[in-house]
Every structure is written in structure tokens, then in C-alpha cells.
Amino acid sequence: MLPYGRQWIDEADVAAVTEVLTSDWLTTGPWVRDFERALAARGQAAHAVSCTSGTAALHMAYAAAGIGPGDEVITTPLTYVATASGAMHCGATVVFADIEEDTGNLDPTAVEAAVSTRTTVITAVDYAGQPADMDRLTAIAHRIGALTVEDAAHSVGSTYKGRPVGSLADLTTFSFFPTKNMTTAEGGAVLTDDDMLAARADEFHKIGVSRDRSTYRHPDEGTWWYEVPSIGLNYRLSDVHAALGLSQLGRLADFTARRAALFARYREALAGVDGLRLPAVRSWAEPTWHLYPVRILGGRRREVFDKLREAGIGVQVNYIPVYWHPVFEDLGYRRGMCPKAEQYYREEISLPMFARLSYDEQDRVIEVLRGILGA
Numbered sequence: 001m002l003p004y005g006r007q008w009i010d011e012a013d014v015a016a017v018t019e020v021l022t023s024d025w026l027t028t029g030p031w032v033r034d035f036e037r038a039l040a041a042r043g044q045a046a047h048a049v050s051c052t053s054g055t056a057a058l059h060m061a062y063a064a065a066g067i068g069p070g071d072e073v074i075t076t077p078l079t080y081v082a083t084a085s086g087a088m089h090c091g092a093t094v095v096f097a098d099i100e101e102d103t104g105n106l107d108p109t110a111v112e113a114a115v116s117t118r119t120t121v122i123t124a125v126d127y128a129g130q131p132a133d134m135d136r137l138t139a140i141a142h143r144i145g146a147l148t149v150e151d152a153a154h155s156v157g158s159t160y161k162g163r164p165v166g167s168l169a170d171l172t173t174f175s176f177f178p179t180k181n182m183t184t185a186e187g188g189a190v191l192t193d194d195d196m197l198a199a200r201a202d203e204f205h206k207i208g209v210s211r212d213r214s215t216y217r218h219p220d221e222g223t224w225w226y227e228v229p230s231i232g233l234n235y236r237l238s239d240v241h242a243a244l245g246l247s248q249l250g251r252l253a254d255f256t257a258r259r260a261a262l263f264a265r266y267r268e269a270l271a272g273v274d275g276l277r278l279p280a281v282r283s284w285a286e287p288t289w290h291l292y293p294v295r296i297l298g299g300r301r302r303e304v305f306d307k308l309r310e311a312g313i314g315v316q317v318n319y320i321p322v323y324w325h326p327v328f329e330d331l332g333y334r335r336g337m338c339p340k341a342e343q344y345y346r347e348e349i350s351l352p353m354f355a356r357l358s359y360d361e362q363d364r365v366i367e368v369l370r371g372i373l374g375a
């Protein structure tokens with residue numbers, strides 16, 4: 001089965017990991033520090049805190065933002081459940097606002113309508129790799145004293161109006177799962193310009209332990225002393241994973257270029273096919289494309305999905321609207337809340353898209369899809 005996404009590990013990646021395995025540091029060592037510095041530089045953010053997954057990164061971002069019971073987080077339903085569940089782990093309430101019908105990104109106009117006096121965070125997702133309209137979303141958030149979180153699990157390496165993802169929101173979260181734009185096997189990161197938010201994210205992912213003497217309540221103890229001002233979790237990334245990440249980050253520009261070439265080939269080969277809608281691209285977006293999401297019109301999505309799978313093409317659906325899951329139903333969320341996201345879900349199929357996808361493999365996907373659609 002041709003997968004919809006997969007990693008690309010080369011010999012330099014293997015050598016980087018092997019070097020760590022025989023060093024003094026398997027975790028909390030120099031590779032973590034260097035990976036974080038490189039991530040921050042690449043995203044033009046003052047700080048990057050690495051962690052064990054994109055899910056952990058979202059939890060850390062919400063914890064750093066200080067949200068809790070009574071607070072509302074506005075986000076999109078067209079995402080992976082972690083975008084919402086991270087806020088729920090902090091005790092906050094999730095409010096879903098609808099998407100822009102063409103890009104699949106959170107619609108600032110819908111966010112405006114969903115804002116309340118309890119809104120503390122607005123979380124966008126850069127669907128498929130294309131940045132959400134972060135300038136408009138940030139303007140809304142800052143007007144009401146809220147923060148923006150950008151779930152950039154899809155958009156590591158993307159730019160918006162010439163600025164890199166990582167520099168757009170108050171807090172940006174990455175995922176380095178193998179299908180994403182670059183990988184550490186499992187891994188993620190939080191980027192921010194704000195010293196306080198970075199310190200809180202860092203502390204939270206180190207079990208809540210503070211080693212900043214200047215902030216101690218009891219500063220007169222010995223040098224062994226440390227304090228736990230609030231509870232956290234162990235979400236630390238190991239140096240083994242960080243070494244892979246540092247090596248992969250060096251290859252990200254190449255991955256971006258290859259994904260862009262595949263995107264252009266799909267667009268060219270599938271343009272004008274009846275019953276098919278191709279992804280919309282904003283003029284200000286320069287994405288690293290994580291997905292190639294097409295829309296199957298005329299109620300044929302299920303049939304087309306099954307036929308692609310039967311032909312050995314490992315397509316996916318991104319995403320089931322988050323509030324359709326039983327845990328949200330049980331909390332009282334109902335279908336129909338965000339009709340554009342639900343319609344997007346009903347039509348969407350993600351075609352194979354990854355840096356190592358060959359043009360021959362891609363041509364087969366195109367041929368099979370055109371055949372199914374009778375084009």
C-alpha cells in the first residue's frame with residue numbers, strides 16, 4: 001500500500017542518532033539544547049521548547065497560557081482531537097468556530113461571532129500546511145486580552161506574508177510525527193517570543209520543577225534546593241530524538257521544495273476534472289504542504305475512497321469534525337454546529353503527499369483517481 005505520508009531517513013540522520021547513543025547524554029543534554037536553538041532560529045522566535053509530541057506541545061502551550069476552568073478556547077473542528085483536548089486537560093471549555101469553506105482554516109469572521117468575555121485563547125490550525133490568517137486572528141485575540149495558539153503540526157517550514165511559522169502567534173506548536181514535514185519519530189515543540197510563556201512551558205514539561213533561584217519562595221536553602229511552584233508532567237524530548245530532529249531540520253528546505261513540486265504536479269494533472277475540487281491557496285501563503293486534500297463532489301467520497309484503497313493507494317480523511325467524537329457528544333456538542341467544516345469533512349480525501357513520493361508513484365495516483373472519476 002502506498003502510504004499517504006511517511007518519513008525520509010537518510011544516512012546522515014542515522015549517523016546523528018548513533019553518535020548520541022555512544023555519548024554521555026541520552027537526554028537533557030546538548031542535542032536538545034542545539035535542536036531547540038535551531039528551531040527557534042528557523043521559526044524566528046526567541047524560544048523553542050522541545051517535547052515528546054505535538055499533543056504534548058499543545059498541552060504545554062495551554063498550560064503556559066494559564067487557562068483553567070471557566071476559560072474558553074475558540075478553535076476549529078477540522079483538526080486532530082489534540083488541538084481541543086489539550087485545552088480540556090487544563091479544565092477549559094472548547095468553543096468551535098467554523099472554517100473558511102475553501103482553505104479549511106479557522107475563519108476569523110466566525111471567531112469574532114464566537115468571542116465571549118471568557119475567551120482566553122484562540123487556537124488556529126494551519127490546515128494541510130497553509131497558515132491560517134494569523135494577523136486577523138491575533139488582532140481579534142489581542143483586542144480582548146486573549147492569546148493565540150497556532151497548531152502548526154502541518155506547517156513546520158511554511159511562511160505567511162514572508163514570515164515563518166513560529167513567529168506569527170503568541171504560542172506555536174509543532175509535531176514531528178513520522179508523517180509530518182520532518183520527524184523525530186515522536187516529538188514536538190512550542191515556540192514563543194515571550195520569556196514568561198517560554199519559562200512556563202519549559203517548567204510544565206519538566207514536571208513543574210523550577211531551577212530559577214530568583215523566583216524561589218524559600219531562597220535561603222542550600223544549593224541542592226529547587227522548588228515546584230505548580231504541577232507539571234514529564235514531556236521531555238530525549239537527545240536521541242533531538243539529534244534526529246536537528247539532522248532533519250537541515251533537510252527541511254529540501255523537503256519543502258519536493259512537497260511544493262508534488263503539489264504543483266497534482267494541481268496541473270487534476271485541474272478541470274469533473275466532480276473534483278482542488279485545494280485553494282492564499283496569495284500570501286508559502287506552505288510546506290503536509291497534505292494534498294481534494295474534495296470529491298456529488299456524494300461520491302466514500303466510493304472514491306474505497307476504490308483508491310482497493311488500488312493500493314493509502315488515502316486518508318482529514319478530519320472527522322472533532323465534536324462528532326463520542327466524548328464531545330457526551331458533553332453536549334451536537335452535529336450541525338459548524339456546517340462548513342462538516343461539509344468539508346464529507347467531501348475530503350488526502351492523497352499521498354511526502355517528500356520521497358516519486359513522480360511515477362504520483363502519476364499512478366493521478367491515473368487511478370482520474371479513472372475512478374471517469375475523466
Ligand SMILES: *Cc1c(COP(=O)(O)O)cnc(C)c1O
Nearest residue numbers: 053054055080082153175176177
Ligand atoms: C499530528 C497532529 C497533532 C498531534 O501531534 P502528535 O505529534 O501526533 O501528538 C496535533 N494537531 C494536528 C493538526 C496534527 O496534525
